[in-house]
Amino acid sequence: MVQKYFEVLNLLGQYQHFALSTHVNPDGDALGSELALYSILKDLGKRVHIFNTDITPKTYHFLPFQHHIKSPADLRTVYSGIMPEVLVVLDSGSLDRIGDQLARQLQPTEAIVNIDHHNTATKFGDLNLIETGASSTAEIIYRLIEASGMEMGPERALCLYTGLMFDTGCFRYSNSTPVAHRIAADLIEEGISVDEVYRFVYDTVPQVRLHLLGDVLQTLETTEDAKIAWISVTQDALKKNEASSNDLEGVVNYIRSIDSVEVAIVANELETGDTKISMRSKTNVDVGQICGLYDGGGHARAAGCLIQEPLYEALAKVVASARLHIDGWNSKSE
Protein backbone atom coordinates (compact mmCIF):
# COMPACT_ATOMS: atom_id res chain seq x y z
CA MET A 1 0.00 0.00 0.00
CA VAL A 2 2.86 2.36 0.82
CA GLN A 3 3.89 1.95 -2.82
CA LYS A 4 0.62 3.59 -3.92
CA TYR A 5 1.39 6.71 -1.90
CA PHE A 6 4.70 7.14 -3.70
CA GLU A 7 3.04 6.59 -7.06
CA VAL A 8 0.62 9.40 -6.26
CA LEU A 9 3.43 11.65 -5.01
CA ASN A 10 5.45 10.96 -8.15
CA LEU A 11 2.53 11.86 -10.31
CA LEU A 12 1.89 15.07 -8.36
CA GLY A 13 5.54 15.97 -8.74
CA GLN A 14 5.60 15.23 -12.45
CA TYR A 15 2.88 17.68 -13.55
CA GLN A 16 2.30 21.41 -13.13
CA HIS A 17 -1.38 22.03 -13.63
CA PHE A 18 -4.04 20.50 -11.38
CA ALA A 19 -7.76 20.55 -10.73
CA LEU A 20 -9.33 19.13 -7.57
CA SER A 21 -12.92 18.11 -6.98
CA THR A 22 -15.11 16.19 -4.56
CA HIS A 23 -18.66 14.93 -4.23
CA VAL A 24 -21.88 16.96 -4.42
CA ASN A 25 -23.10 18.33 -1.08
CA PRO A 26 -19.54 18.34 0.21
CA ASP A 27 -19.08 17.41 3.87
CA GLY A 28 -16.26 17.94 6.37
CA ASP A 29 -14.15 15.10 4.99
CA ALA A 30 -14.64 16.09 1.36
CA LEU A 31 -13.71 19.71 1.99
CA GLY A 32 -10.99 19.10 4.55
CA SER A 33 -9.17 16.62 2.31
CA GLU A 34 -9.52 18.79 -0.73
CA LEU A 35 -8.22 21.94 0.97
CA ALA A 36 -5.26 20.19 2.61
CA LEU A 37 -4.21 18.76 -0.74
CA TYR A 38 -4.74 22.16 -2.37
CA SER A 39 -2.35 23.71 0.12
CA ILE A 40 0.29 21.03 -0.50
CA LEU A 41 0.15 21.53 -4.26
CA LYS A 42 0.34 25.31 -3.82
CA ASP A 43 3.44 24.93 -1.63
CA LEU A 44 4.98 22.79 -4.37
CA GLY A 45 4.50 25.75 -6.70
CA LYS A 46 1.81 24.11 -8.83
CA ARG A 47 -1.05 25.76 -10.65
CA VAL A 48 -4.17 24.40 -8.95
CA HIS A 49 -7.91 25.10 -8.91
CA ILE A 50 -10.72 23.53 -6.92
CA PHE A 51 -14.12 23.02 -8.57
CA ASN A 52 -17.10 21.83 -6.55
CA THR A 53 -20.62 21.42 -7.87
CA ASP A 54 -22.25 22.67 -4.67
CA ILE A 55 -21.31 25.71 -2.66
CA THR A 56 -19.46 25.25 0.61
CA PRO A 57 -21.95 25.20 3.51
CA LYS A 58 -21.52 28.15 5.88
CA THR A 59 -20.54 25.67 8.59
CA TYR A 60 -17.21 25.18 6.80
CA HIS A 61 -16.34 28.78 6.12
CA PHE A 62 -13.82 28.57 8.95
CA LEU A 63 -11.63 26.21 6.90
CA PRO A 64 -8.46 27.79 5.53
CA PHE A 65 -8.26 28.20 1.73
CA GLN A 66 -12.03 27.56 1.29
CA HIS A 67 -12.48 30.91 -0.48
CA HIS A 68 -10.45 29.46 -3.37
CA ILE A 69 -13.20 26.95 -4.23
CA LYS A 70 -14.80 27.64 -7.60
CA SER A 71 -18.07 26.53 -9.18
CA PRO A 72 -18.68 24.72 -12.50
CA ALA A 73 -19.71 28.10 -13.97
CA ASP A 74 -16.08 29.25 -13.56
CA LEU A 75 -14.67 26.42 -15.71
CA ARG A 76 -14.76 28.41 -18.92
CA THR A 77 -13.06 31.53 -17.60
CA VAL A 78 -10.40 29.60 -15.70
CA TYR A 79 -9.43 27.27 -18.50
CA SER A 80 -10.47 28.98 -21.76
CA GLY A 81 -9.67 25.88 -23.75
CA ILE A 82 -6.56 24.74 -21.89
CA MET A 83 -7.48 21.90 -19.56
CA PRO A 84 -5.47 20.94 -16.48
CA GLU A 85 -3.10 18.01 -16.79
CA VAL A 86 -4.36 16.18 -13.74
CA LEU A 87 -7.73 15.95 -12.02
CA VAL A 88 -7.67 14.68 -8.44
CA VAL A 89 -11.07 13.45 -7.22
CA LEU A 90 -11.46 13.07 -3.48
CA ASP A 91 -13.91 11.13 -1.29
CA SER A 92 -16.10 10.12 -4.25
CA GLY A 93 -17.06 6.50 -4.89
CA SER A 94 -17.55 7.18 -8.59
CA LEU A 95 -16.71 9.98 -11.01
CA ASP A 96 -20.32 11.11 -11.45
CA ARG A 97 -20.42 11.92 -7.71
CA ILE A 98 -18.64 15.20 -8.52
CA GLY A 99 -21.76 16.26 -10.45
CA ASP A 100 -22.78 15.87 -14.10
CA GLN A 101 -21.34 19.08 -15.49
CA LEU A 102 -17.93 18.70 -13.85
CA ALA A 103 -17.71 15.01 -14.75
CA ARG A 104 -18.41 15.90 -18.38
CA GLN A 105 -16.44 19.13 -18.77
CA LEU A 106 -13.48 18.80 -16.44
CA GLN A 107 -11.36 16.52 -18.57
CA PRO A 108 -7.68 16.49 -17.70
CA THR A 109 -5.18 15.97 -20.50
CA GLU A 110 -2.99 13.45 -18.64
CA ALA A 111 -4.57 11.63 -15.72
CA ILE A 112 -7.36 11.29 -13.18
CA VAL A 113 -6.28 10.44 -9.65
CA ASN A 114 -8.93 8.90 -7.43
CA ILE A 115 -8.41 9.12 -3.66
CA ASP A 116 -11.16 7.51 -1.60
CA HIS A 117 -12.07 5.30 1.34
CA HIS A 118 -15.65 4.21 0.55
CA ASN A 119 -16.42 0.48 0.51
CA THR A 120 -18.28 1.09 -2.71
CA ALA A 121 -15.31 2.88 -4.34
CA THR A 122 -14.81 2.19 -8.03
CA LYS A 123 -11.45 2.41 -9.81
CA PHE A 124 -12.42 5.18 -12.20
CA GLY A 125 -9.02 6.88 -12.00
CA ASP A 126 -5.87 6.27 -13.98
CA LEU A 127 -4.32 6.05 -10.55
CA ASN A 128 -6.47 4.86 -7.66
CA LEU A 129 -5.51 5.34 -4.04
CA ILE A 130 -8.40 3.54 -2.38
CA GLU A 131 -8.18 2.50 1.25
CA THR A 132 -11.44 1.09 2.50
CA GLY A 133 -9.87 0.57 5.91
CA ALA A 134 -9.20 4.30 6.34
CA SER A 135 -11.58 6.23 8.58
CA SER A 136 -11.76 9.10 6.14
CA THR A 137 -10.18 10.54 3.03
CA ALA A 138 -8.49 12.99 5.41
CA GLU A 139 -6.62 10.03 6.92
CA ILE A 140 -5.30 9.10 3.47
CA ILE A 141 -4.22 12.69 2.77
CA TYR A 142 -2.51 12.75 6.16
CA ARG A 143 -0.46 9.71 5.16
CA LEU A 144 0.25 11.22 1.78
CA ILE A 145 1.65 14.36 3.41
CA GLU A 146 3.62 12.22 5.84
CA ALA A 147 5.10 10.21 2.96
CA SER A 148 6.00 13.43 1.12
CA GLY A 149 8.14 14.62 4.02
CA MET A 150 6.46 18.02 3.83
CA GLU A 151 5.47 19.86 6.95
CA MET A 152 1.91 19.46 8.20
CA GLY A 153 1.45 22.91 9.72
CA PRO A 154 -1.61 24.20 11.61
CA GLU A 155 -3.67 25.08 8.51
CA ARG A 156 -3.49 21.68 6.87
CA ALA A 157 -3.91 20.09 10.30
CA LEU A 158 -7.15 22.03 10.81
CA CYS A 159 -8.48 20.84 7.43
CA LEU A 160 -7.60 17.20 8.06
CA TYR A 161 -8.78 17.15 11.67
CA THR A 162 -12.14 18.47 10.48
CA GLY A 163 -12.37 15.64 7.95
CA LEU A 164 -11.39 13.03 10.48
CA MET A 165 -13.78 14.35 13.10
CA PHE A 166 -16.65 14.53 10.64
CA ASP A 167 -16.32 11.05 9.16
CA THR A 168 -15.89 9.36 12.53
CA GLY A 169 -18.92 11.20 13.93
CA CYS A 170 -16.68 12.93 16.47
CA PHE A 171 -14.85 9.66 17.13
CA ARG A 172 -18.03 7.77 17.95
CA TYR A 173 -18.38 5.44 14.95
CA SER A 174 -16.69 2.08 14.53
CA ASN A 175 -14.18 3.62 12.09
CA SER A 176 -12.64 5.53 15.05
CA THR A 177 -9.67 3.18 14.97
CA PRO A 178 -6.48 3.47 17.03
CA VAL A 179 -4.87 4.81 13.85
CA ALA A 180 -7.55 7.50 13.50
CA HIS A 181 -6.98 8.56 17.11
CA ARG A 182 -3.19 8.66 16.68
CA ILE A 183 -3.56 10.81 13.60
CA ALA A 184 -5.97 13.07 15.49
CA ALA A 185 -3.40 13.41 18.30
CA ASP A 186 -0.72 14.36 15.78
CA LEU A 187 -2.96 16.95 14.17
CA ILE A 188 -3.91 18.45 17.54
CA GLU A 189 -0.21 18.83 18.31
CA GLU A 190 0.07 21.10 15.29
CA GLY A 191 -1.85 23.61 17.38
CA ILE A 192 -5.50 23.37 16.51
CA SER A 193 -8.27 24.02 18.95
CA VAL A 194 -10.54 20.98 19.04
CA ASP A 195 -13.35 22.65 20.96
CA GLU A 196 -13.49 25.40 18.38
CA VAL A 197 -13.66 22.95 15.47
CA TYR A 198 -16.45 21.06 17.21
CA ARG A 199 -18.35 24.26 17.84
CA PHE A 200 -18.04 25.41 14.23
CA VAL A 201 -19.13 22.09 12.77
CA TYR A 202 -21.81 20.90 15.18
CA ASP A 203 -22.77 23.49 17.73
CA THR A 204 -23.66 26.34 15.46
CA VAL A 205 -27.02 25.93 13.76
CA PRO A 206 -29.53 28.41 12.39
CA GLN A 207 -32.81 28.52 14.31
CA VAL A 208 -34.73 27.10 11.34
CA ARG A 209 -33.02 23.77 11.91
CA LEU A 210 -34.69 23.26 15.24
CA HIS A 211 -38.11 24.22 13.88
CA LEU A 212 -37.59 21.83 10.97
CA LEU A 213 -36.40 19.10 13.33
CA GLY A 214 -39.56 19.51 15.42
CA ASP A 215 -41.72 19.12 12.34
CA VAL A 216 -39.94 16.19 10.75
CA LEU A 217 -39.72 14.20 13.98
CA GLN A 218 -43.54 14.22 13.99
CA THR A 219 -43.43 11.99 10.89
CA LEU A 220 -41.52 9.23 12.68
CA GLU A 221 -42.75 5.73 11.91
CA THR A 222 -41.39 2.27 12.55
CA THR A 223 -41.97 -1.31 11.50
CA GLU A 224 -43.97 -3.43 13.92
CA ASP A 225 -40.85 -4.76 15.65
CA ALA A 226 -39.48 -1.18 15.72
CA LYS A 227 -36.15 -2.28 14.25
CA ILE A 228 -36.55 -0.04 11.22
CA ALA A 229 -37.54 3.58 11.76
CA TRP A 230 -37.93 6.40 9.29
CA ILE A 231 -39.04 9.96 8.84
CA SER A 232 -40.34 11.49 5.66
CA VAL A 233 -39.46 15.05 4.76
CA THR A 234 -41.70 16.72 2.20
CA GLN A 235 -40.95 19.84 0.19
CA ASP A 236 -43.83 21.46 2.10
CA ALA A 237 -42.04 20.87 5.41
CA LEU A 238 -38.84 22.42 4.04
CA LYS A 239 -40.65 25.41 2.54
CA LYS A 240 -42.71 26.06 5.65
CA ASN A 241 -39.48 26.37 7.65
CA GLU A 242 -37.59 28.17 4.90
CA ALA A 243 -35.06 25.35 5.15
CA SER A 244 -33.22 23.21 2.62
CA SER A 245 -32.12 19.58 2.48
CA ASN A 246 -28.81 20.65 4.04
CA ASP A 247 -30.68 21.49 7.22
CA LEU A 248 -31.42 17.78 7.65
CA GLU A 249 -27.76 17.06 8.36
CA GLY A 250 -27.47 14.76 11.36
CA VAL A 251 -31.22 14.19 11.79
CA VAL A 252 -30.81 10.52 10.88
CA ASN A 253 -28.71 10.06 14.01
CA TYR A 254 -31.70 10.92 16.22
CA ILE A 255 -33.65 8.16 14.52
CA ARG A 256 -30.85 5.67 14.95
CA SER A 257 -30.57 6.50 18.66
CA ILE A 258 -33.97 4.89 19.39
CA ASP A 259 -33.23 1.86 21.57
CA SER A 260 -34.99 -0.74 19.39
CA VAL A 261 -33.75 0.58 16.06
CA GLU A 262 -31.25 -1.25 13.85
CA VAL A 263 -31.82 0.71 10.64
CA ALA A 264 -32.68 4.42 10.50
CA ILE A 265 -33.89 6.12 7.34
CA VAL A 266 -34.48 9.72 6.35
CA ALA A 267 -36.43 10.08 3.11
CA ASN A 268 -36.30 13.53 1.63
CA GLU A 269 -38.54 14.67 -1.20
CA LEU A 270 -36.49 16.74 -3.64
CA GLU A 271 -37.73 19.62 -5.76
CA THR A 272 -37.48 17.33 -8.80
CA GLY A 273 -39.99 14.94 -7.20
CA ASP A 274 -37.27 12.33 -6.70
CA THR A 275 -36.34 11.04 -3.27
CA LYS A 276 -33.05 11.24 -1.43
CA ILE A 277 -32.50 8.46 1.08
CA SER A 278 -30.04 8.56 4.00
CA MET A 279 -29.55 5.34 5.94
CA ARG A 280 -27.72 4.43 9.11
CA SER A 281 -27.43 1.11 10.90
CA LYS A 282 -26.42 0.34 14.44
CA THR A 283 -24.63 -3.00 14.43
CA ASN A 284 -25.14 -5.65 11.77
CA VAL A 285 -26.94 -4.42 8.71
CA ASP A 286 -24.80 -3.24 5.79
CA VAL A 287 -26.71 -0.18 4.59
CA GLY A 288 -24.03 0.48 1.95
CA GLN A 289 -25.16 -2.75 0.31
CA ILE A 290 -28.83 -1.78 0.54
CA CYS A 291 -28.20 1.64 -1.01
CA GLY A 292 -26.10 -0.10 -3.65
CA LEU A 293 -29.27 -1.80 -4.87
CA TYR A 294 -30.47 1.68 -5.86
CA ASP A 295 -27.20 2.88 -7.41
CA GLY A 296 -26.18 4.61 -4.20
CA GLY A 297 -23.41 3.69 -1.84
CA GLY A 298 -21.37 4.61 1.18
CA HIS A 299 -20.26 2.61 4.18
CA ALA A 300 -21.65 -0.35 6.11
CA ARG A 301 -23.10 1.90 8.82
CA ALA A 302 -23.81 5.05 6.81
CA ALA A 303 -24.97 5.27 3.22
CA GLY A 304 -27.34 7.00 0.86
CA CYS A 305 -29.01 6.84 -2.52
CA LEU A 306 -31.21 8.81 -4.87
CA ILE A 307 -34.37 7.10 -6.06
CA GLN A 308 -36.27 8.53 -9.00
CA GLU A 309 -39.67 7.91 -7.48
CA PRO A 310 -42.07 9.84 -5.26
CA LEU A 311 -41.35 9.97 -1.53
CA TYR A 312 -43.62 7.24 -0.23
CA GLU A 313 -42.93 4.77 -3.07
CA ALA A 314 -39.18 5.16 -2.59
CA LEU A 315 -39.53 4.80 1.15
CA ALA A 316 -41.59 1.60 0.82
CA LYS A 317 -38.83 0.11 -1.33
CA VAL A 318 -35.92 0.84 0.98
CA VAL A 319 -37.87 -0.22 4.07
CA ALA A 320 -38.62 -3.54 2.34
CA SER A 321 -34.94 -3.96 1.41
CA ALA A 322 -33.87 -3.19 4.97
CA ARG A 323 -36.42 -5.73 6.22
CA LEU A 324 -34.89 -8.41 3.99
CA HIS A 325 -31.39 -7.62 5.23
CA ILE A 326 -32.42 -7.72 8.89
CA ASP A 327 -34.27 -11.01 8.41
CA GLY A 328 -31.34 -12.40 6.42
CA TRP A 329 -28.92 -11.47 9.16
CA ASN A 330 -31.16 -12.94 11.89
CA SER A 331 -31.44 -16.27 10.09
CA LYS A 332 -27.64 -16.35 9.55
CA SER A 333 -26.96 -15.82 13.25
CA GLU A 334 -29.42 -18.48 14.39
Ligand SMILES: [Mn+2]
Ligand atom coordinates in the same frame (compact mmCIF):
# COMPACT_ATOMS: atom_id res chain seq x y z
MN1 LIG B 1 -15.27 10.53 3.61
